[in-house]
Amino acid sequence: MEMIEILSFCSAALASFVALPLLLRVRDGAPQPWLGAFMLAVAMLSVSSTYWYHTQPALFGLLDWPVAVLGPCFYFYVRRMVGLGMGPWPWLHWAPLGVLVGLLLWSHGALAERVWLLEYALMAYELLATAYALVAAVRLHTYRRRLQQSFSSLKGRDLLWLSWLSAVVVLILTICVLASLVAGVWIWLLVVLRLAVVYVVGWYGLRQGPIALPSEMVEPAATAPAEAEAVGAAPVTSDAAEAGASTPANAVTETQKYARSGMTAAAEALIGQRLAQRMQGQRDHLESDLTLAELAGRIGTSPQLLSQYLNDRLGLSFFDYVNGLRVAEVQALLADPARAKTPVLHLAFEAGFNSKSTFNAAFRRVCGMTPSAWRRRPPASAQGSAPANP
Template sequence: MLSDWRVIYMGGVFISLFLFVILISKPKKSTADKILSAWFFFAIIHQALMGWYASNKMSDMPALIGWELPFPFLHGPFLYLYILFLTGQQRHGWRNLFHFIPSVLAVVILVPVLGSMSVQEKMGMAGPSGFEPLFRGMVGSIIVSGIVYVLLSLRLLRRHRRNVAVQFSNTDKITLNWLRYLIGGMGAIWIVVIISPSAQSLYIVVALFIFFIGYFGIRQVGIFSHQLPAHAVYLPAVVQLPEKTPEPAVVEDMADIASKKVKYEKSGLTDTEAARIHAALISLMEQQHCYKDSGLTLGDLAKPLDVHPAILSQVINSKEGKSFYDYINVLRVEAFKQLLQQPENQQYTLLALAFECGFNSKTSFNRNFKKITQLSPSSYVKEMNISIQEGE
């Protein structure tokens, strides 16, 4: 009968293979999907080599000993590039291939080294090898690489969180949790490598990580399944306004300069134009109730107004004193309060009315309602003495 860790080992390989097949079968794969597919391909090979080591089967195929070393250099870059492209933060195109230089260098170094070593030296049966310092240095470099890429990935996640807050009206179903799981899982693996670098403990934590991301990846919409984007989303850099080219200075008297309040310096947008866009925005909301679209983004709202998303964001910030996210959710809360006042709606539950107003989850509804009104939805209903259907 297989021991417990062997069961986990075999399960990890099969789950990785299963997820890889799902990914390569996914229609219309994005660049992020292709990166994740390549990552799983190399992860399967790496898992097989680690499991082979953990099973003490090195003597069966001694030619493979040592060739597991280049693979750990791949996981950090794949994690980083996957997050980079999934969150739309890519900038450098083909230069992203530079991230794989350490892995290629490891292969170049190992070709002559492993070729000159005997089987006994590779298996540690001939005493200390002259290449021992090289291998220790390579393992140290692997650990440094892993830690650095986890930190770089965390920085990407912070940027993505800011971008989501700027452009999305509902954030509960965005890929933040999926990215947290990936980064957290990779961080846990490197902690195990540092604390307990044995082949068996390392393989068990890697296999558990594969189970974990397989479960949450399948639950996360769009990761292992195909879903066309239904809403306009812009890259973070597109939302940032470019600096305006300075115009020739106009000579004015000191009184005029002191009395003028300069607004929208970076975008070049005048206060008059901002007021026009704001009025058009209010009219659009009153007529079309765009906030009821639970997937509404800044880009969606900018299109019918015929303005750049960055300009619209700045107008909302200036005229409403709120971010796009807060502005839309205030409108949803106000619409919810209006629905509560209508007797014909008292047959519905609070959550049903919340969904009607554009919220997409109970958590998001409760959080935003309390943030805006300082009361929970149920407390507000009691305070207003409104009779409403119980349940969700």
């Protein structure tokens, strides 16, 4: 047996070992069984592509049917992890599997004459699985953008490992097509990447549970929701703002934007006033895991209305708004001579950041340079470059 076949068998054995505990989660209703089914398909394909076909050429193609379940299993796992459920008509995703199994059975009786058909059919299914992985990557990108509307920290929620896994899956399936056409070094690369997938799933997939998402992320409300409990203030709603907020005597009728959302200009002004007072007084942005729902409750409004205020009035997501305040806090600490020797990362954590990568990205977005470069600037220049508080 050649080395490449030994490595393929090792990949199959490890993938099966990783798949077993994932499949056993089926009783919990967790998304992990979909990832386990995906890994089991990887294990079967690792075996089918090497030793068995060399020793039993009459079996060509008959062990490749798992290629039709790679895409749906991975896609359903991603959907469940980001809180989207199975979607409409999930059974339609298994129709290609029935077509492939029928084709394999039909070709088996005359394999020599139809082997070319099987080869092209399998490549077509590899491309279909690639499309599933690409759609899953888009879902993950959209999910992270939605996270920024509700959380000030994405640590432990961003599923970045799953995005990297999506990219590796796309790469593997592309290499599968190349290996089928030209073989050579592409087969070795395919085996190595399969081992990488087993490692990533074994390291992250076994430990990662579904993310608990706010209900407004899964099913966004079209109209203003029920009032949130206020902390030290009456709830902000359209009616309450109209009755209690001071507005100019010549105030005009609200635009269609407010009519659709249920928020009036008076409610928007009151939310802005309470938000500014809260962040300047209590400085909630210093909390490392502040959420939209928590802050909305503290100023007496709903998460939907607060999110709309940030998006429409300030042009910021909740994530960017809070981290902009944290960047301003870091700038103030960097300008303090008493903190001249304090590490920048320590100041970032003091300002509410809990991730080095998030801090660096936010600081560069706001200031256009790294924190270290900003600290090295002359005092007058540094003071002049401080951004306005969001």
